[in-house]
Amino acid sequence: MILNNLTILEAHQGLKKKEFSSEDLVRSCLDEIKKQDKKINAFITVLEKEAIERAKTIDKQIASNGLNNFLTGIPLAIKDNILIQDVRATAGSKILSEYCSPYDATVIKKLKDAGAIFVGKTNLDEFAMGSSTENSFFGPTKNPRDLERVPGGSSGGSAAAVTAKMCLGALGSDTGGSIRQPASFCGVVGLKPTYGKVSRFGLMAMASSLDQIGPIGNSVDDVAVLLDAIEGKDNFDSTSVETPKIENLKLKIENLRIGIPKEYFIKGLDSQIKKNIDHLIKKLKDEGAEIKEVSLPHTKEALACYYIIMPAEVSANLSRYDGIRYGYSIQEGKNLLDVYLNSRTQGFGDESKRRIILGTYILSKGYYEAYYLKAQKVRTLIKNDFQEAFKKVDCLLTPTTPTTAFKIGEKIDDPLNMYLSDIYTVPVNLAGLPALSMPVGKIDKLPFGLQIIGNYFEENKILEIAKTIEKLISK
Numbered sequence: 001m002i003l004n005n006l007t008i009l010e011a012h013q014g015l016k017k018k019e020f021s022s023e024d025l026v027r028s029c030l031d032e033i034k035k036q037d038k039k040i041n042a043f044i045t046v047l048e049k050e051a052i053e054r055a056k057t058i059d060k061q062i063a064s065n066g067l068n069n070f071l072t073g074i075p076l077a078i079k080d081n082i083l084i085q086d087v088r089a090t091a092g093s094k095i096l097s098e099y100c101s102p103y104d105a106t107v108i109k110k111l112k113d114a115g116a117i118f119v120g121k122t123n124l125d126e127f128a129m130g131s132s133t134e135n136s137f138f139g140p141t142k143n144p145r146d147l148e149r150v151p152g153g154s155s156g157g158s159a160a161a162v163t164a165k166m167c168l169g170a171l172g173s174d175t176g177g178s179i180r181q182p183a184s185f186c187g188v189v190g191l192k193p194t195y196g197k198v199s200r201f202g203l204m205a206m207a208s209s210l211d212q213i214g215p216i217g218n219s220v221d222d223v224a225v226l227l228d229a230i231e232g233k234d235n236f237d238s239t240s241v242e243t244p245k246i247e248n249l250k251l252k253i254e255n256l257r258i259g260i261p262k263e264y265f266i267k268g269l270d271s272q273i274k275k276n277i278d279h280l281i282k283k284l285k286d287e288g289a290e291i292k293e294v295s296l297p298h299t300k301e302a303l304a305c306y307y308i309i310m311p312a313e314v315s316a317n318l319s320r321y322d323g324i325r326y327g328y329s330i331q332e333g334k335n336l337l338d339v340y341l342n343s344r345t346q347g348f349g350d351e352s353k354r355r356i357i358l359g360t361y362i363l364s365k366g367y368y369e370a371y372y373l374k375a376q377k378v379r380t381l382i383k384n385d386f387q388e389a390f391k392k393v394d395c396l397l398t399p400t401t402p403t404t405a406f407k408i409g410e411k412i413d414d415p416l417n418m419y420l421s422d423i424y425t426v427p428v429n430l431a432g433l434p435a436l437s438m439p440v441g442k443i444d445k446l447p448f449g450l451q452i453i454g455n456y457f458e459e460n461k462i463l464e465i466a467k468t469i470e471k472l473i474s475k
């Protein structure tokens with residue numbers, strides 16, 4: 001049995017039956033990292049010693065108390081913008097390359113309480129800004145399905161680590177698609193929860209009104225188990241709320257009303273992806289689901305709206321990295337301003353600078369009203385479009401991305417083209433809705449994802465629909 005190839009649920013069963021120990025499981029993931037990560041570069045930090053130590057402790061706990069949680073003894077990877085106490089947290093940036101977190105993010109505390117084990121911190125676009133993981137100070141991550149291609153981003157390290165079986169599951173963050181787009185490019189399952197479902201405490205803020213932490217896994221069930229462990233209200237994040245637990249709703253496919261937003265099936269969408277998704281929709285119809293075309297008329301404004309609101313929030317959030325706090329500091333120049341200037345000039349990469357400058361401009365007098373305020377109004381229109389659609393349907397099905405994974409270097413000098421790879425994921429963040437990406441096929445050996453968008457806090461429903469589809473395509 002190759003332990004690192006197991007799903008979380010399979011590994012849980014194995015631990016329960018004492019077929020292997022948590023230490024065996026952790027060691028098999030660490031061996032895989034040693035074997036593969038030189039070429040993939042999914043990890044910024046590998047927690048070898050810590051993970052083995054902890055697995056030994058967990059094995060003792062299992063021996064005396066038994067197994068009471070699906071995640072007990074399970075090796076996971078964590079995106080490097082989520083804080084683990086006493087572990088380096090870089091956000092993929094030079095400016096945080098020496099920063100070590102003094103506390104745990106709430107999601108980490110919850111995973112620790114569940115008995116999970118962290119094998120490492122994964123690579124990402126600097127401060128989660130990008131769609132390819134090429135914007136990392138620690139070098140690009142490669143797509144394990146094709147090493148010449150990007151794994152997507154910004155949670156490219158987490159998606160690649162899960163794909164290459166260097167861990168059994170991972171956490172990412174999603175501000176405009178950063179969990180779903182890499183899940184689609186790598187051929188794994190990724191879920192962005194409803195805004196407020198998961199605490200953001202201990203997640204380095206990119207754009208606070210859009211950011212959510214979410215799971216990445218090799219199956220829909222694994223993602224459900226991870227979400228169940230991390231969700232819930234947290235007093236340290238006032239936007240988090242208590243919501244229904246993940247449970248089996250016993251949905252029947254013949255009672256499902258599925259919406260297909262016509263604005264998502266347009267020019268720019270790869271014709272093979274379109275053909276495959278059309279085929280899947282037909283299969284669902286044959287199984288008895290009601291398929292309805294719906295319209296989200298403000299979809300075409302979403303990317304422009306996102307690229308105003310997001311950089312505005314980025315410029316505010318990234319102002320704290322000033323060369324005084326958080327480690328990296330260039331103590332040169334005549335005065336304090338020089339320290340700020342030199343530290344930020346040398347500490348940030350190009351994409352971060354681009355967004356800080358854009359965001360600062362957008363928030364300045366006069367432009368605030370002209371751009372930011374207007375974008376907020378458009379955001380409401382986008383949200384209303386979804387609310388209208390959810391009066392008629394239970395979920396929306398769309399491609400996750402317009403293309404499969406692109407080549408490393410292909411879009412790095414063309415930011416606008418890069419931004420377009422998030423065209424189907426960004427509207428969901430603007431509306432604050434939950435959405436899942438699951439692999440539904442391959443084109444020229446490269447996977448692509450189906451996106452299932454649900455109404456607020458209906459993760460339960462999305463997960464069940466995803467499970468139904470998972471069964472349908474394996475038939």
Ligand code: GLN
Nearest residue numbers: 128130174175176177178
């Ligand atoms: N790719 C998008 C961006 O560059 C989304 C990033 C994210 O979700 N963190 O902003």
